[in-house]
Amino acid sequence: MKKILPLLLLSLIGSHAQVIDAIAIDVNGEPITTLEIQAVQQKQKISKKAAIEALINHRLEKGVIESSNIVIDKAEVDMKINQIAQSRGMSIEQMKKILTSKGLTWETYKEQLTMELKKERFFRQHIASSISQPSEEELKVYYETHKDKFDGASSAIQMSLVAYSSNSSLKLKEAIKTPMRKTQGVEQKPILASSNNMNPQLFKLIQNTPQGSFTKPINTGKGFVAYYVKSKGGGQGQSGFASVRNTVVMQWLQEERIKAGNDFINKLKSDANIRIIRL
Numbered sequence: 001m002k003k004i005l006p007l008l009l010l011s012l013i014g015s016h017a018q019v020i021d022a023i024a025i026d027v028n029g030e031p032i033t034t035l036e037i038q039a040v041q042q043k044q045k046i047s048k049k050a051a052i053e054a055l056i057n058h059r060l061e062k063g064v065i066e067s068s069n070i071v072i073d074k075a076e077v078d079m080k081i082n083q084i085a086q087s088r089g090m091s092i093e094q095m096k097k098i099l100t101s102k103g104l105t106w107e108t109y110k111e112q113l114t115m116e117l118k119k120e121r122f123f124r125q126h127i128a129s130s131i132s133q134p135s136e137e138e139l140k141v142y143y144e145t146h147k148d149k150f151d152g153a154s155s156a157i158q159m160s161l162v163a164y165s166s167n168s169s170l171k172l173k174e175a176i177k178t179p180m181r182k183t184q185g186v187e188q189k190p191i192l193a194s195s196n197n198m199n200p201q202l203f204k205l206i207q208n209t210p211q212g213s214f215t216k217p218i219n220t221g222k223g224f225v226a227y228y229v230k231s232k233g234g235g236q237g238q239s240g241f242a243s244v245r246n247t248v249v250m251q252w253l254q255e256e257r258i259k260a261g262n263d264f265i266n267k268l269k270s271d272a273n274i275r276i277i278r279l
Helices: 034-044 048-067 074-087 092-101 106-126 136-145 169-177 200-207 245-271
Strands: 023-027 030-033 157-166 186-194 224-234 274-276
Touching (some): 023 048, 030 034, 030 048, 034 048, 048 106, 048 245, 074 092, 074 169, 106 245, 136 245, 157 169, 157 200, 200 224, 200 245
Antiparallel strands (some): 023 030, 157 186
16 A cells, blocks of 8 residues: 655755745645645635645546546537526526636636536446445434434425437437427437335436426436426325435435545545645
């Protein structure tokens, strides 16, 4: 196991020298500068220690994601941008103006977004896939142990949806823009569903989608699908664990994802060559 090795550079730096910017930490050959640390501290309003931890994690994640050769195509990035713009009730031009006012170019924003999409895909493929689904008994024990977390949770939700599916993300995007018109290459299928019988991730996505609009497109690995939310409402006749089962599943999975992510980062750190140069 490689360890974090501090480097003493006193022979190279005069006792009265003022360092404006310099390499503070080297992570597998990737530098972290003193100004970067200060910038993260100020932007996120966190301690120096927390800023250093965040930057080291970022470098480790960046390295492993780049080595995994994940490819995000332009259409996927554009679709994500449209989803973000729609969720904030603004046009693409308005987004560009806001980003420019914050000193961020459109190309830089797209590069950052591409990296985030790569990170999401890497997590799904290499980390989330290792999380096993809980048994009913495990969920019930978790619910009983954390009942206070579910006091305000809603009962089962009944939903009327229309699934739009296609092998082409561009065709699906076109169908979403003109839902009243039949788009060649896009299949439509009406669905009646209950939140308690639905995949927790899909339920969360639909729960966060306003009635009368589409969810973001989902890459299923075999094609793309988006759901039009016609209606959703509360269920009847359920109480206790049964009424909030899906919420329990989502909370359990969220905690497991955080734990799996932290374990993965800790493993990367244990194998990394991290050199502390100056702090």
